[in-house]
Amino acid sequence: MRPGPETTEAWIGLMRARERVLARIETDFKAASLPPLGWYDVLWELVQAEGGRLRPFEIGARTLLAQYNLSRLIDRLAKEGLVRRESFDADGRGQWVVITEAGRAMRARMWLTYGPSIEAHVGARLSEAEARQLTALLAKL
Amino acid sequence: MRPGPETTEAWIGLMRARERVLARIETDFKAASLPPLGWYDVLWELVQAEGGRLRPFEIGARTLLAQYNLSRLIDRLAKEGLVRRESFDADGRGQWVVITEAGRAMRARMWLTYGPSIEAHVGARLSEAEARQLTALLAKL
DNA sequence: CCCACATACATGCATATGCATCTATCTTGC
DNA sequence: GCAAGATAGATGCATATGCATGTATGTGGG
Numbered sequence: 001m002r003p004g005p006e007t008t009e010a011w012i013g014l015m016r017a018r019e020r021v022l023a024r025i026e027t028d029f030k031a032a033s034l035p036p037l038g039w040y041d042v043l044w045e046l047v048q049a050e051g052g053r054l055r056p057f058e059i060g061a062r063t064l065l066a067q068y069n070l071s072r073l074i075d076r077l078a079k080e081g082l083v084r085r086e087s088f089d090a091d092g093r094g095q096w097v098v099i100t101e102a103g104r105a106m107r108a109r110m111w112l113t114y115g116p117s118i119e120a121h122v123g124a125r126l127s128e129a130e131a132r133q134l135t136a137l138l139a140k141l
Numbered sequence: 142m143r144p145g146p147e148t149t150e151a152w153i154g155l156m157r158a159r160e161r162v163l164a165r166i167e168t169d170f171k172a173a174s175l176p177p178l179g180w181y182d183v184l185w186e187l188v189q190a191e192g193g194r195l196r197p198f199e200i201g202a203r204t205l206l207a208q209y210n211l212s213r214l215i216d217r218l219a220k221e222g223l224v225r226r227e228s229f230d231a232d233g234r235g236q237w238v239v240i241t242e243a244g245r246a247m248r249a250r251m252w253l254t255y256g257p258s259i260e261a262h263v264g265a266r267l268s269e270a271e272a273r274q275l276t277a278l279l280a281k282l
Numbered sequence: 283c284c285c286a287c288a289t290a291c292a293t294g295c296a297t298a299t300g301c302a303t304c305t306a307t308c309t310t311g312c
Numbered sequence: 313g314c315a316a317g318a319t320a321g322a323t324g325c326a327t328a329t330g331c332a333t334g335t336a337t338g339t340g341g342g
Binding site: 177207209210213214217232233234235 | 298299300301302305306307308
C-alpha cells in the first residue's frame with residue numbers, strides 16, 4: 001500500500017518540525033550551560049512520581065528510552081549526584097532510582113530555560129486552539 | 142515567559158509521536174535488512190536534483206543535517222557505492238555529490254519498504270483532511 | 283524441588299554524533 | 313596584489329547510541 005502525498009507530507013513535516021524546534025531549544029540550553037535536554041525528562045518523571053522514585057523500567061515506559069540507553073543515562077545522572085540508586089527489596093533484580101535535592105534543583109533550573117524556550121519556539125507560533133488541535137492529531141499516531 | 146499547558150502538551154506530543162512512529166518505521170527497515178533511514182533523505186534529494194547531483198552544503202540545507210555529520214554520511218554512502226564525489230571546477234573548495242545507479246536502485250528499494258511503512262504508521266491513522274491539517278500546523282513551527 | 287523460561291538491568295564492542303579546529307580556497311577592501 | 317576575513321569541507325577526540333549478550337533473580341509446570 002502506497003501512502004498518499006498528504007500522508008507523506010505529514011510525516012516529513014513531523015520529522016522536520018521536531019528537528020527545527022529541537023535545534024532551537026538545544027541552542028538555548030547550550031547558551032545557558034545546561035546539561036542535555038534528555039536529562040530533563042527523566043528528572044521530571046521522578047519529580048512527578050510518588051516519593052520521587054521509580055524503577056528504571058517505569059522510567060523507560062514513560063520516556064520511550066531504550067533500556068540500555070536508560071541504564072547509562074542513570075549512570076550519568078548518578079555521577080552528577082542528581083539521582084541515587086537504591087535497592088528494591090521486593091525483587092532482587094530491581095532497584096529504585098531516587099531523585100536527590102540536587103536533582104530537583106537542577107530540574108527547576110532547567111525549566112527556567114526550557115519553559116520560555118518552549119513558549120518562544122512553539123507557543124508563540126500557535127494559538128491555543130491550534131496547539132490543542134496539534135496535540136490531538138499527534139496523539140493519533 | 143512561561144508556556145501554557147496547551148503549548149507544552151503540543152511539544153511533548155510532537156517529540157513522542159515522532160519517537161513512536163520512527164521506532165515503528167525503523168523496525169520495518171531492519172526487518173527488510175535496509176540501511177539506516179537517514180540514508181534515504183540524502184538519496185532522495187539527489188534523485189530530485191538536476192543531474193542527480195548536489196553540493197554537500199545544498200544537501201545540508203535540504204536535510205537539516207549538520208555539516209560534520211553530512212560529511213561522514215557521504216563517506217559511508219560513497220563507500221557503499223551509492224554516491225560518488227566529483228570535483229567542482231568553478232570553486233576549488235567545493236565538490237559534487239553524484240548519485241550512482243546503485244544509489245538510485247537502493248533508494249527505490251528502500252521506498253518499497255518506506256512507503257508502505259509510512260502508510261501503515263501514519264496514513265492509516267489519519268484521514269486525508271487530518272493529514273493536511275497536521276502538515277499545516279507543523280509548518281508553522 | 284527443579285528445570286525451562288521470563289524479567290530486570292548491565293556491559294563489551296562497533297558505530298554514530300557533537301564539538302572544536304584544521305586545511306584549502308575564495309572574496310573584499312585597500 | 314595582498315592581508316583579513318569568509319566559506320566549503322574534513323577530521324581528532326570525547327561522548328552517546330545500537331546491538332548483542334551477560335548476569336542475576338524471579339516464576340510456573342511437572
